[in-house]
Amino acid sequence: MSRILLVGCGNMGGAMLTGWLAGGRAASEFTVVDPFLAEAPAGVTLLREIPAGDPFDVVLLGFKPQQFAEASVPVGAAVGPGTIVLSILAGVDLATLRGRFPQAGAMVRVMPNLAAAMGKSPIGLFGDGDGAARAAVNALMAPLGTAEWLAGEELMDVVTALAGSGPAFVYRLIDALAQGAAALGLPRDQADRLALGMVEGAGALAAASPLGPGELADRVASPGGTTRAGLDVLDADGRLARLMADTLRAARDRGAEMAAEARAKS
Numbered sequence: 001m002s003r004i005l006l007v008g009c010g011n012m013g014g015a016m017l018t019g020w021l022a023g024g025r026a027a028s029e030f031t032v033v034d035p036f037l038a039e040a041p042a043g044v045t046l047l048r049e050i051p052a053g054d055p056f057d058v059v060l061l062g063f064k065p066q067q068f069a070e071a072s073v074p075v076g077a078a079v080g081p082g083t084i085v086l087s088i089l090a091g092v093d094l095a096t097l098r099g100r101f102p103q104a105g106a107m108v109r110v111m112p113n114l115a116a117a118m119g120k121s122p123i124g125l126f127g128d129g130d131g132a133a134r135a136a137v138n139a140l141m142a143p144l145g146t147a148e149w150l151a152g153e154e155l156m157d158v159v160t161a162l163a164g165s166g167p168a169f170v171y172r173l174i175d176a177l178a179q180g181a182a183a184l185g186l187p188r189d190q191a192d193r194l195a196l197g198m199v200e201g202a203g204a205l206a207a208a209s210p211l212g213p214g215e216l217a218d219r220v221a222s223p224g225g226t227t228r229a230g231l232d233v234l235d236a237d238g239r240l241a242r243l244m245a246d247t248l249r250a251a252r253d254r255g256a257e258m259a260a261e262a263r264a265k266s
């Protein structure tokens with residue numbers, strides 16, 4: 001039984017809370033501080049300000065990076081030498097976070113996505129603290145998905161682009177597939193259903209298969225068939241690969257800019 005404080009419980013903090021509760025953690029372990037959140041799940045304490053009293057075991061920073069300079073100040077009162085502070089803030093680097101919470105037992109950057117609510121999020125981790133703190137973070141992340149510690153902090157912005165922002169890129173792809181099918185005459189609602197079902201099944205199959213995505217694509221493509229004709233369009237001049245590389249680079253670079261903005265303000 002831990003005392004866990006969520007500071008900012010919007011889309012992402014809320015998804016993590018949902019995942020933890022669905023994974024069996026007791027609601028009574030959680031306190032949420034959020035200025036306007038109308039209600040918290042049953043049994044979770046909802047407050048408007050950081051409470052006085054003993055430091056929490058875990059504090060999750062769940063507000064936006066642009067709010068860091070102001071929102072992080074009162075949080076210090078909830079952090080002691082035994083506290084693990086987790087930050088899901090895109091960009092904001094470990095040194096900036098540490099500067100604000102020098103007393104924390106461990107400071108760990110966490111990059112999940114909204115599928116944490118279903119226990120299906122990839123999660124990038126980078127931080128300090130000892131082996132016991134790392135083990136505690138691993139246990140905390142387990143109900144939310146698959147966590148991986150990163151070898152260097154510079155990789156955090158890449159993982160943010162891939163694992164954190166990635167769902168939005170996939171949603172755009174699903175939409176574009178449906179739009180393309182609709183342009184070829186399929187009713188739009190039917191195109192939406194089929195595109196989503198196809199992506200769901202393809203993802204599940206890839207996750208269950210020992211084959212990599214390249215090999216799986218080749219299995220779909222019969223020689224001289226329809227798939228090869230489509231793949232030839234995606235692959236011409238590395239079109240899709242270049243588009244994805246540009247997309248991830250833009251997201252990665254924005255993370256670095258946000259880190260600089262937070263550094264300058266704190």
Ligand SMILES: NC(=O)C1=CN([C@@H]2O[C@H](COP(=O)(O)OP(=O)(O)OC[C@H]3O[C@@H](n4cnc5c(N)ncnc54)[C@H](OP(=O)(O)O)[C@@H]3O)[C@@H](O)[C@H]2O)C=CC1
Nearest residue numbers: 008009010011012034036062063064065071088089090164
């Ligand atoms: N959305 C996503 O898919 C992902 C987001 N992230 C990260 O998660 C964080 C939150 O993003 P997201 O959930 O999308 O944003 P939201 O705006 O949905 O959530 C932020 C929450 O923090 C609250 N808040 C604002 N100021 C304070 C304060 N001073 N103290 C406590 N709470 C405060 C907000 O309240 P109010 O709305 O009233 O201002 C809001 O409920 C960001 O740092 C982002 O980088 C990381 C991975 C994925």
Ligand SMILES: O=C(O)[C@@H]1CCC=N1
Nearest residue numbers: 090160161164165166
């Ligand atoms: O868009 C953002 O900045 C956040 C971080 C990753 C997903 N959402």
